[in-house]
Amino acid sequence: MYSSKYTVEKETAGGSVRAKFYDVTLRLNSTGLANKTIVESLKGDLRRGSIELKFDIVKCVAELKNIPAAEDYIIRLYFKDRKVGEFHDIKVEKENQEIELKLRGYVVKVNVKSLDGEPLRSNVVVTLPTGEKVTSFETAEDGSGSSSPLLPMPYHIHVYLDGIHVGEEEIVLSSNMSRSIMASVRNVVFKVYDRDGKDILKNVSLEVSAEKLKRTGSSDEEGNILIKNLPTYTYRIIARYLGFIVFEDRIVIEPDMEELKIRASGVLDARLRFLDALKNPLDGGEVILSFGGEKLRAKIGRYGDVRVENLPNTTITVELFYKGVKVDTQPREFNLRMDEMSIVFSSRVHQATFKIFRGDGKPLREGVAEVYIDGNLTSTHDLKEENEFTERLPEADILVKVKFRGRPVGEEVIYLEEPTKEVSITTSIYPFEMRIYDSAGKPVKGAMVTISDQFGKIAEAASNDKGVFSTIIPIGKYNFTVSVGNQTCSYMLEIRKNMVFNLLYPSEQPTSFGLIIAFAAINLVISGLTISKLSGSLRRAGRRRRRRIPRI
Structure with a gap:
């Protein structure tokens, strides 16, 4: 409604009255607001006294027609039934007037x-x-x-x-x-156990995923895997042990779940048994199990058995080491499919029997025999206790060295490739005997004989009642020292195989002549001559007294 005062005269009665009604355009300013799409379709009303005009906002604009001029309009804006803005003292004062309404927002x-x-x-x-x-x-x-x-x-x-x-x-x-x-989000500690739920596994990586979310973690030294900020939700969980998937399932994370234990069904135990070429259990060794770039070592027991725990269910390659040497096995790999799976391996481990003899064919019962495999000493045998011994050895180059009183006296090299083999080793040890007589041809009892070489003393003993000194020694050059009472004589002698020496030793105070007799006797024994053949030359040596020299 619009009203105003007019004066009507008689002469001017009739005609028209011009009222102040205007068309108005409302523009909403939503700068900075997050509700721009809402603002584009709000509803509103224009009020003044009894005037109430409803309108729609289309793309932030409302066109109002024939609005009476006034200075105190109220405009209210609504989203559905909710008032979202109110503006006071709006002036309508001209045709095609544009009115800007600045909407206010809150944070x-x-x-x-x-x-x-x-x-x-x-x-x-x-x-x-x-x-x-x-x-x-x-x-x-x-x-x-x-x-x-x-x-x-x-x-x-x-x-x-x-x-x-x-x-x-x-x-x-x-x-x-x-x-x-x-937020319904929490940190969860995962613990992955083996199939039996006994051992907590290390070297585990975990993947937790759902929709766009993906979390990963690895086990620490105690086997704990901390995954942070997991919403309470249903997840697909994949556990990898040593690089292999050993668990995959869907698990619900609850709001009160601080720790989650998982049993990895793909982590299994295996029982391995190793046999030699004769199908007898090995008495030790080491096995290396390889899978996916990982290597696991295990010791083989005295009965050829080894139980390896916590292996991934995959194909595993086997490397057997016996006495430090890699040995071929059959099979060379196995596919672990079940828990406590039993696998038997045959190996190229053979049996060899070694017999150690003296040069004269009799058993050598003194010294040591050392067994080397690929240049490495693996065992030592005391020949005093076992002149004949049997060993299980890998298929390889085998060297047996025999030592007598610290001196090498024999060796043998073989390549062991048969299930059983007998090896005889003949050494350079021979029996040696020295018979000691005095100048009267009688045996000398208690003569101390010492035999030495570059390494030192090799034998020392006194002659028996028959004047005999006996021992066994390797062939070679030696220094002999014979002592009777206060008298001592020394000489060098080369021993070759079985030898018996007769030594004439002076019974009186030693003189140069007595020593000459002694050494002459030795030299003659070596050459097969007798002392009597030297009688003329010995007489010319200056002796006044004629002495009877026995044949030796």
């Missing part, structure tokens, strides 16, 4: 924390109660974040972590406000 500040009380970086989505999205923003590392200005109206605040809904809160926005939201 929501949120602080998001996990169930563990830790700040959570997340995605926050603000929606209308009907579910339409209004705006979204991310919280920082400290869990805080703010929205763009929003029209004052009810909203739902949703919190998402990697696409998974973890929290929600309803608000009615009428001013700037702050809210703390506890």
Whole structure:
């Protein structure tokens, strides 16, 4: 309604009255608001006294026709039935007037924390109660974040972590406000056990995934795997042990679940047994199991058995080492398919019997025999206890060295490739006998004989009642020292195989003549001559007294 005062004269009665009615354009300014799409379709009314004109906003514009001029209009804007803006003292004073309405928004500040009380970086989505999205923003590392200005109206605040809904809160926005939201997110410690649930596994990597979320972790020294910030949700979990998948399943993470134990069905135990070429159990050794770039060592027991725990269910290659040497096996690999699986391996380990003899064919019962495999000393045998010994040896180059009183006296090299083999080793040890007589041809009892070489003393003993000194020694050159009472004589002698020496030793005070007799006797024995053949030359040596020299 529009009204004004007019004066009507008689002469001027009739004609028309011009009223002040104008067309007005309303423009909404939503700069900075997050609700721009809402603003484009708001509804409103224009009020003054009894005047009430309803209108629709189309693309932030409303066209009002024939609005009476006034200075105190009130404009209210609505989203559905909710008032979102009110403007006072609006003036309508001219035709085609444009009126700008600046909408005001309010900010929501949120602080998001996990169930563990830790700040959570997340995605926050603000929606209308009907579910339409209004705006979204991310919280920082400290869990805080703010929205763009929003029209004052009810909203739902949703919190998402990697696409998974973890929290929600309803608000009615009428001013700037702050809210703390506890998200259904927590840290979970996973422990992966073997199939039996006895041993916690190490060297485990874990993958936890759901929709866009993917978390990974590895076991620490105690086998714990910490996965941080997991929403309470259903996940696909894959456990890899030493690089192999040993567990894969779907698991629900509950809000109160701080620790989760997993039994890896793909972690199995294996029982291995190793036999030699004669199908007898090995008495030791080492086995290396290889799979996927990993190597696992295990000691073989005295009965050829070894139980290896916590292996992945995959194809495993076997390398056998016996006495330090790699030995071929059959089979060379196995596919572990079940727990406590038993596998028997035959190996190229053979049996050899060694017999050690003196040069004269009799058993050597003094000294040591050393067995070398590929140049490495693997065993030593005391010949005093066992002149004949049997060993299980790998198929390889075998060297047996025999030592007598610290001196090498024989060796044998063989390549052992037969299941059984007998090896005889003949040494350079021979019996040696020395018979000692005095100048009267009688045996000398108690004569101390010492035999030495470059390494030192090799034998020492006294002659018996018959004047005989006997021993066994290797062939070679030696220094002999014979002592009777206060008399001593020494000489060098080369021993070759079986030899018997007769030695004439002076019974009186030694003179140069007595020594000559002694050494002459020795030399003659070596050459097969007798002392009597030297009688003429000995007489010419200056002796006044004629002496009878026995034949030797």
